[in-house]
Amino acid sequence: MDYLVVAVVVALVSTALNLLLTFGVIRKLREHDTRLAPPPASDSGPPTGSTIAPLTATTVAGHQVSIVDADRVTLVGFFTEGCRPCADIIPEFLDRHARTGVAAIAVVVTDATDGETYAERLAEVDVLVEPSGGSWATAFRVSSFPTLCLVDRGGVILGSGNAFTDLPTLTAA
Missing domain, CATH: 1.20.5 (Single alpha-helices involved in coiled-coils or other helix-helix interfaces)
Structure with missing residues (x-):
């Protein structure tokens, strides 16, 4: 027992x-x-409803562009060389521009002197090339790539983020 x-x-x-x-x-x-x-995904870009200060620049093709334009809503995309998601979204960026007729500005952010690859792929829209920390990426609070922003005629952000699902629906003009 x-x-x-x-x-x-x-x-x-x-x-x-x-x-x-x-x-x-x-x-x-x-x-x-x-x-x-993984850290929670944080959308890159300014918050909806905020206003972007007037920015102007000369495109790769030599044209003057401005973010505040009384005649148009503008789709702005920020891309960087070597970014796989950037490469994947470029065709959709160009397609949305072509289908909707919305103005589009592509900003290629690169510290390399050979940033022409994305600039060439995006040639059907206005293309700017600037270094990291450039005035456009800074004004748009770009913290990751790709970043997409839809800006109204007065420079007010209608939507921003890392994918088209973060933006309001674009319709044909």
Whole structure:
């Protein structure tokens, strides 16, 4: 009988210790998951309803463009060389411009002197090339690429983000 009591006590202590260790492992795994989780996606660009200061620039083709234009709503896209999501969204950027007739400005941000690849692919819209921290990327609060912004005639942001789903629907003019 004494052996039976000892066996039960040993079994209960072992079970309690096993549960305690299991809870400790689960807690550590949750901490590990929290540390490894990607940071929440933050949309790049200015908040909807904010106003962009008037900006002007000379395009790669030599034309003057301005972000504030009384005659048009403007789609502005920021791209950087070597960015796979940028390369993937360029065809849709060009398609939206062609389908809707909305004015489009593509800003290629690069510190390299060979930033012509994206500039050439985007040649059917107004293209600016500027270094990191340039005036357009700074004014539009670009923190990741690609960044898309829809700007009304007075420079008010209608929507911004990293995908077309972040913008209001563009309709044909």
